[in-house]
Amino acid sequence: MPDLKTKRTALVTGANRGIGFAIAHKLAELRMSVLAGVRNEANAIAAAAAFDKLGIDVKPVIIDVADAAALPSTLEAIEQRHAPIDILVNNAAILIDGPGGFNASLFDMTDDTLRRTWETNVLAPAAIIRTLLPGMIARGYGRVVNVSSLAGQLAGMSSGFPAYRISKTALNALTRIAAAEAGKGNIKVNACSPGWVRTDMGGPDAPRSPEKGAETAVWLATLPPDGPTGGFFEDKKAVRW
Numbered sequence: 001m002p003d004l005k006t007k008r009t010a011l012v013t014g015a016n017r018g019i020g021f022a023i024a025h026k027l028a029e030l031r032m033s034v035l036a037g038v039r040n041e042a043n044a045i046a047a048a049a050a051f052d053k054l055g056i057d058v059k060p061v062i063i064d065v066a067d068a069a070a071l072p073s074t075l076e077a078i079e080q081r082h083a084p085i086d087i088l089v090n091n092a093a094i095l096i097d098g099p100g101g102f103n104a105s106l107f108d109m110t111d112d113t114l115r116r117t118w119e120t121n122v123l124a125p126a127a128i129i130r131t132l133l134p135g136m137i138a139r140g141y142g143r144v145v146n147v148s149s150l151a152g153q154l155a156g157m158s159s160g161f162p163a164y165r166i167s168k169t170a171l172n173a174l175t176r177i178a179a180a181e182a183g184k185g186n187i188k189v190n191a192c193s194p195g196w197v198r199t200d201m202g203g204p205d206a207p208r209s210p211e212k213g214a215e216t217a218v219w220l221a222t223l224p225p226d227g228p229t230g231g232f233f234e235d236k237k238a239v240r241w
């Protein structure tokens, strides 16, 4: 059974569109108090209107995850203004490998592509976890979900979009490390793959809706106290690292 008895505060990064929007939507339907991380003021206004239209109470908060150095103070201000964050979904990410998108070659990868991908997809979740996990540990409750990808799975590692793949492998490592540091109490730190999802990142040919892509992240965000930690899941089932 999901852990839904207490109204928890959840933060979902990159929640103005795509899978992040669907995760925020579903968590609000499950009666969580949801903060939707968005990059800037314009996105905050658009996201507030989109959530209002659906009749759900989700509050946009401005978090540009590419600015990792600013994240601790930004998050502290958000927690002071709203509430301590019990559930963190690190969802925001970029896929900027090129040319060729999913076929982009290692030999075309520039240092700039790798650096920018690393900043958004790895430094940001690392900084956010470092800022929020100690409070979760002190309060004795926390759920951290890192939205990863089978593209980062070493067991199936292959060519194509190398900067993104490298970043998701690192995010998986971060998941294991944070889970180990959080210990065996009621703090659960897991990674998930949403599958191939129809979003700006996944493209129009992907088979899954954002709602379907959100399902495993929502499950991990609402795990009961005896739920798993330090795992990597797709469709609520463990997958190889």
Ligand code: NAP
Binding pocket: 013, 014, 015, 016, 017, 018, 019, 020, 037, 038, 039, 040, 043, 063, 064, 065, 066, 067, 090, 091, 092, 093, 094, 120, 147, 148, 149, 150, 193, 194, 195, 196, 197, 198, 199, 200, 201, 202, 203, 206
């Ligand atoms: P998306 O449609 O491209 O949306 C990405 C979200 O991240 C947007 O809300 C975007 O905000 C936000 N974001 C990016 N950089 C940001 C920054 N610096 N600050 C704040 N927000 C930022 O991607 P998606 O398909 O929903 O992907 C969501 C997650 O699922 C990602 O972690 C992705 O790697 C993972 N994933 C997706 C697929 C797939 O098939 N779609 C497959 C495997 C894994 P803006 O609107 O401001 O750009």
